[in-house]
Amino acid sequence: MSLDRSTLFIGGEWVAPATDETFTVISPHTEEPIATVPAGSTADIDRAVAAAREAFDHGPWPRMTPQERIDVVARFSDLYAAKLGEAADLITAEMGSPAQFSQLAQSPAAWMALDAMINVARAYEWEATRPGSLGNPVVVRREPVGVVAAIPPWNVPHFTVMSKLAPALLAGCTIVVKPAPETPLSGAVLADLLTEAGVPAGVVSIIPGGREVGAHLVAHPGVDKVAFTGSTAAGRQIAAVCGQQLKRVSLELGGKSAAIVLDDADLDRTIEGLKFASLLNSGQACIAQTRILVSRARHDDFVEAFADAMGKMVVGDPADLATEIGPMVSQRQQQRVESYIGIGQSEGAKMVLGGEGRPTGLDRGWYVKPTLFAGVDNSMRIAQEEIFGPVLAVVPYDDPAEAVRIANDSPYGLGGSVWTSDPEQGLEVARQIRAGTVGVNQYMMDFAAPFGGFKDSGIGREFGPEGLDEYVEAKSMFPDVSGG
Ligand code: NAD
Numbered sequence: 001m002s003l004d005r006s007t008l009f010i011g012g013e014w015v016a017p018a019t020d021e022t023f024t025v026i027s028p029h030t031e032e033p034i035a036t037v038p039a040g041s042t043a044d045i046d047r048a049v050a051a052a053r054e055a056f057d058h059g060p061w062p063r064m065t066p067q068e069r070i071d072v073v074a075r076f077s078d079l080y081a082a083k084l085g086e087a088a089d090l091i092t093a094e095m096g097s098p099a100q101f102s103q104l105a106q107s108p109a110a111w112m113a114l115d116a117m118i119n120v121a122r123a124y125e126w127e128a129t130r131p132g133s134l135g136n137p138v139v140v141r142r143e144p145v146g147v148v149a150a151i152p153p154w155n156v157p158h159f160t161v162m163s164k165l166a167p168a169l170l171a172g173c174t175i176v177v178k179p180a181p182e183t184p185l186s187g188a189v190l191a192d193l194l195t196e197a198g199v200p201a202g203v204v205s206i207i208p209g210g211r212e213v214g215a216h217l218v219a220h221p222g223v224d225k226v227a228f229t230g231s232t233a234a235g236r237q238i239a240a241v242c243g244q245q246l247k248r249v250s251l252e253l254g255g256k257s258a259a260i261v262l263d264d265a266d267l268d269r270t271i272e273g274l275k276f277a278s279l280l281n282s283g284q285a286c287i288a289q290t291r292i293l294v295s296r297a298r299h300d301d302f303v304e305a306f307a308d309a310m311g312k313m314v315v316g317d318p319a320d321l322a323t324e325i326g327p328m329v330s331q332r333q334q335q336r337v338e339s340y341i342g343i344g345q346s347e348g349a350k351m352v353l354g355g356e357g358r359p360t361g362l363d364r365g366w367y368v369k370p371t372l373f374a375g376v377d378n379s380m381r382i383a384q385e386e387i388f389g390p391v392l393a394v395v396p397y398d399d400p401a402e403a404v405r406i407a408n409d410s411p412y413g414l415g416g417s418v419w420t421s422d423p424e425q426g427l428e429v430a431r432q433i434r435a436g437t438v439g440v441n442q443y444m445m446d447f448a449a450p451f452g453g454f455k456d457s458g459i460g461r462e463f464g465p466e467g468l469d470e471y472v473e474a475k476s477m478f479p480d481v482s483g484g
Pocket of ligand 1: 152153156160178179180211215216230231234237252253286453458
């Protein structure tokens with residue numbers, strides 16, 4: 001079946017693009033083209049924003065009751081549930097996510113997030129009367145923020161669209177989604193489902209495009225709010241534009257999360273947990289636990305056991321369900337990750353596994369060798385900068401207080417974890433970590449809870465009622481209760 005496309009989903013219809021520019025999607029495994037699709041242009045964005053503006057200012061969607069919108073979004077959720085396998089396969093084909101991760105998380109997590117947001121919307125206080133300070137009642141109402149620009153990255157393309165699309169739709173916003181150029185295929189899957197679910201024309205457009213097209217969308221005067229997931233560098237530029245225009249903005253950015261392994265942690269259980277938490281999606285995950293903090297007393301034993309476990313992980317064809325680490329998304333990303341392997345060596349970290357060059361037997365595809373550095377000083381670039389690949393740093397500490405200090409000595413604050421046989425102690429250490437989400441003996445997201453970053457990891461939250469708050473304006477109304 002050909003994956004080629006010739007049209008874009010603008011304002012609820014599949015239409016011819018404004019230019020004949022295209023993206024060629026290259027398989028990260030074979031380096032062969034798998035599809036050609038239209039590249040959205042600024043003219044396409046203008047059309048989409050005009051449709052979203054019209055649908056917001058005059059259409060039914062923002063004027064429906066929350067329950068009416070919930071019903072439509074719940075239909076969308078049911079339709080998406082039937083496509084989870086297809087969506088996971090497409091994401092594996094276009095960006096190389098190992099099938100075992102795609103089938104566990106790429107589409108299922110997107111669906112769970114959608115369902116969780118529907119539940120949040122059901123319980124949300126859309127309009128409520130409260131006692132005012134002057135003795136009269138006050139009506140507080142949550143209204144949709146307006147036209148939303150949603151800009152996701154390529155690493156979890158459905159999940160990062162859904163985390164914006166779901167709250168925006170439920171709040172009554174209209175949305176222009178701009179998928180990353182690396183993942184233009186998976187976004188299109190959602191379009192037909194939205195129409196089938198009954199989302200009115202104009203409410204959603206999906207236009208894959210590059211940076212300039214994204215920047216045009218961000219700065220567009222017809223957009224009221226920008227919801228962005230991606231690099232901290234791009235997040236700063238977007239925040240600057242939104243600041244200038246006083247546009248609402250939420251940013252989910254990079255991470256360099258620390259896993260603190262306390263001395264009482266069970267080694268086997270910790271290593272099993274960290275293999276997933278540190279290397280999920282081939283390490284191309286913002287929440288990956290990429291700095292592993294281990295006491296000096298246990299450092300060498302831990303490193304030996306972790307290197308052994310990491311060295312046994314299956315690297316190869318992402319479509320094979322046995323594969324645990326697949327290729328990087330692109331040649332550029334492969335080169336970037338390899339450059340950090342070189343940087344780690346030149347900084348004097350001890351490389352105990354991996355190194356530059358291709359894994360054995362993989363002569364094609366954008367693969368890197370899973371690489372483990374030990375004895376890392378937290379000031380090294382491999383401990384401070386986000387690598388976004390299967391390259392981990394083990395950092396020794398002297399005592400738990402120093403472990404917390406090292407964990408917090410980072411420009412980022414997205415995630416973290418504590419590994420211990422004492423769950424109470426784990427929670428106590430978790431309280432001291434300056435990050436938006438912290439797990440004890442695990443790293444999991446829970447879509448009923450707010451997710452987001454401290455410091456350079458972002459502004460705002462996704463999921464939970466806090467995630468819906470980002471898509472509404474609070475309006476207070478003062479009714480006349482004088483009786484006359
Ligand atoms: P990126 O910042 O290069 O691009 C992300 C998206 O923004 C793409 O769609 C891109 O086309 C667009 N874009 C880039 N510059 C833009 C600009 N100036 N204006 C408007 N749009 C712009 O990031 P990436 O390489 O695609 O993704 C990897 C990054 O995403 C990592 O830093 C990772 O940590 C982060 N990420 C964060 C989360 C989170 O929830 N915090 C989740 C996934 C990924």
